[in-house]
Amino acid sequence: MKRRNTPSKEAVLHLLVNTGKAMSRDAIEQKLEVEIDRATIYRVLNRFCEDGMVHKIVAEDGKQYFAVCIKCDEKQIPDNHFHFRCKNCETIECLPEAVQFSAPNGYNVESVNCVLTGICKDCS
Amino acid sequence: MKRRNTPSKEAVLHLLVNTGKAMSRDAIEQKLEVEIDRATIYRVLNRFCEDGMVHKIVAEDGKQYFAVCIKCDEKQIPDNHFHFRCKNCETIECLPEAVQFSAPNGYNVESVNCVLTGICKDCS
DNA sequence: TACCTATTGCGACTATTTCGCAATAAGTAA
DNA sequence: TTACTTATTGCGAAATAGTCGCAATAGGTA
DSSP: OOOOOOHHHHHHHHHHHHHOSBBOHHHHHHHOSSOOOHHHHHHHHHHHHHTTSSEEEEOTTSOEEEEOOGGGGGSSSTTOEEEEEETTTOOEEEEEEEOOOOOOTTOEEEEEEEEEEEEOTTTO | OOOOOOHHHHHHHHHHHHHOSBEEHHHHHHHOSSOOOHHHHHHHHHHHHHTTSSEEEEOTTSOEEEEOOGGGGGSSSTTOEEEEEETTTOOEEEEEEEOOOOOOTTOEEEEEEEEEEEEOTTTO
């Protein structure tokens, strides 16, 4: 299953890189200058996740948010950092702080999904 | 808006207390002996949340889970502890460990939603 | 240039959660 | 007990997010 370069992939990736925050499919679709189908956006994003270029967070609103995290490569578990979701500007950003936890004996943690919700620096 | 006692409320609350884990509306509906409407279950659960008897977690699957947390009263922010979601038995439980974080300056955290996903003690 | 197949767009579909409205019933007071 | 107020319920409809199958399109390679 070799990947191919397409305008859709490039547009979505550029948008994520430029924004620097985690975005929902909805936000991505609105900010895109090209028009891309809903299903395609999801497929592109999920492919990015599979390839480790992007990570996915699920916020308190139950929606998926996708972000290119610059520091991902440096860590073993890529997305074990906190995320901050601003209720005002509706964005999610990756916080530099890593999530510290020690699961009880017998619990095997495979992934971490930590979102702090509130008002961000720019909005307060 | 005074609350009234109804069989539906009692049934849902008893189930949550007996189970001791966080349950989705789906799981609640299946385990209930009485038949209660979907919408009613949601309304009952959300009322419990408003009253501080129950807290809500959103997991990586985007679904809402509700739990009576015994230790809630002892803390200021009620649900700032980790949750563990088992991919095998499909349950979510409250872990005793509190979430430690320090948001950057200017960020105002109002709520915390931290879910660790993996295989729980009973399933591994 | 031709070919293989990854990718796209479209439409339909599932699942979760919410909402409006009329009917029911819990709590209170007479 | 009876009457009354209104919180609560059930039902149907609807909003929203995300997925899937299929035919058409278009990268990449030979």
